[in-house]
Amino acid sequence: MIVRIPCSNPNCNHLILPETAAATGGQCRPCVNAEQRKAYLAEIERNRKEVNLYDPHDSALNWLKLSLTPRKHDPLISYTACPKTRQQLLARLNPNELDELRDTAIANLIENPHFAENILRYLSSFTQLNLLPVLPYLLNNHDYSFEQLFRYADNAITEKLIERVEQADEYQNLCLIALAWVNTPQAHQAFLKWQTQPPAWLKQPSLPLNQYTAYAHWQLDTLGNYQPLTFEPCYAIRVRSTVEQTAIGYLDKTLEACPCCTMPLETLARINPSQLGWVTAAQWEFLVCQYCTPFQEVTFFELDAQGCGHWSSYNATTHHSNTADPESAWEAFDLVIAEQRPAIERSDQFLPEDYSQVGGFPHWVQDCYYPNCPQCTQTMQFTAQLATDEFSSGVEGTFYTYICVNCSITASHYQQT
Known part of the structure; x- marks a missing residue:
């Protein structure tokens, strides 16, 4: 018969083996782990530092870059929140600073993609800045994850997207959504052509063609006319x-x-x-x-x-x-x-x-x-x-x-x- 003894913690009702009690000083493993966790958190609290990266004399541009920079979690560091929202900081940037922010995103697309994506999301949603210079880098790396950026595409970029759709490779579905976001007569004509003269590859996409354009909030009616699916303003x-x-x-x-x-x-x-x-x-x-x-x-x-x-x-x-x-x-x-x-x-x-x-x-x-x-x-x-x-x-x-x-x-x- 296996003999078990009570855990030495008066608030615990676990029974443990004598060998365990000898190794832990009388406590069960959950109680030992809880004490170690409590000591660990207390040590962090004693040594945690408050770090404020936002110099009040620094520019709104640098504040925004700091705010958008992903940081590796460090339990010993508590970062002070930015005094301004990112939207407020964006509103304070002049055209040259917006261009610099866009160029920073382009420079980080390969080495620091999360930082670049953070920048591009805010530029795309809250500014009127033309992000066309970003698109060649996305195409070269087959990066279609942020499809909304392709609404800045020119005729050359649009033509490359059409070519890649017709290649019918593993990127076809993503290219179709990106092309839908282009939302220009050139893109409309491509969808109309595939709709009226279905090519062989049309059986491969996972969605009907009008579902791809719905992701960009438009469609072509039965006569091929452009039809927005939302209202503005x-x-x-x-x-x-x-x-x-x-x-x-x-x-x-x-x-x-x-x-x-x-x-x-x-x-x-x-x-x-x-x-x-x-x-x-x-x-x-x-x-x-x-x-x-x-x-x-x-x-x-x-x-x-x-x-x-x-x-x-x-x-x-x-x-x-x-x-x-x-x-x-x-x-x-x-x-x-x-x-x-x-x-x-x-x-x-x-x-x-x-x-x-x-x-x-x-x-x-x-x-x-x-x-x-x-x-x-x-x-x-x-x-x-x-x-x-x-x-x-x-x-x-x-x-x-x-x-x-x-x-x-x-x-x-x-x-x-």
């Missing part, structure tokens, strides 16, 4: 701070009940597209069921003559018992359309910014998604996204809204990590 969405501001709504309960769970439908957003400079229409109301929409791929609604949304008969209604907890309902917020921003500014998923907006390019939490109108089967246009965690604690996920202008049908879609 783009505006941020903020919580209303004064009574003078006109709210666009947010999870504001309506009088109509969801046919699936019988809970009230709610207004996700109510916007005036004419005031936004999109199309001539008085109002678009986008509805959602906070209990059902997150569990369905897409939910459709129909706009009446006044632009008010109603549950659509195109939805597959599945009745189920209502198990929703009223206390778990999201708070209602009054939201407003705030400052205008570039369409691409919030589409990069790797930039830590707020994402709620109307118009512009969506930021996908999971993958690119544009539903087809259930009436005319055309791809619907993206209109707004609301990241719920920006306005309410304890919830997560992003709602996306779409519209088919010709059919007056809206859609709501939900994604979360």
Whole structure:
């Protein structure tokens, strides 16, 4: 019979072998490890140094470079955060400094790619700087991971992308997405040619051609005409701070009940597209069921003559018992359309910014998604996204809204990590 003895730690109820007790001074291995871990952390705390790399007399350019430089973790060093946000620093750079920052990225593409990528992401999203000089380096290294940069491509770069697509090698899918981001008549003609005269290699891509262009937020219709999948201008969405501001709504309960769970439908957003400079229409109301929409791929609604949304008969209604907890309902917020921003500014998923907006390019939490109108089967246009965690604690996920202008049908879609 194996004899075991209690661990010498009075707060531990483990039984250990006598041999273990002799080796550890009477404690079990978990207690020994816990003490060693505690001593290790205490030693780090005693010796950790606070390091401030940001000299107040240094330039905004150097601050930005320091902020974007990846650092190897060292438990004995605590770096002071940059006093300014990266976006604020970018706004202070003059054209020559922006060019220098771009050249720094190019110089580090091979030896320090993470640093270079950090720079290029911020330059691409928050400045109007032409990043065409970067593209030859990306092509030479078959680096298509940051496909949005190819929207700066000229005719020569575009022609090289087309040639590489037609080579049908292992980079073909990435080249197709990069070419879609070029989004020029030259790129449109290439996609139209492959769409109307399918080459032999067209069986190889993992997606239909129109799905590649959807990643760049456009498509060609059945007649080959260019069709944007988003609206511009783009505006941020903020919580209303004064009574003078006109709210666009947010999870504001309506009088109509969801046919699936019988809970009230709610207004996700109510916007005036004419005031936004999109199309001539008085109002678009986008509805959602906070209990059902997150569990369905897409939910459709129909706009009446006044632009008010109603549950659509195109939805597959599945009745189920209502198990929703009223206390778990999201708070209602009054939201407003705030400052205008570039369409691409919030589409990069790797930039830590707020994402709620109307118009512009969506930021996908999971993958690119544009539903087809259930009436005319055309791809619907993206209109707004609301990241719920920006306005309410304890919830997560992003709602996306779409519209088919010709059919007056809206859609709501939900994604979360």
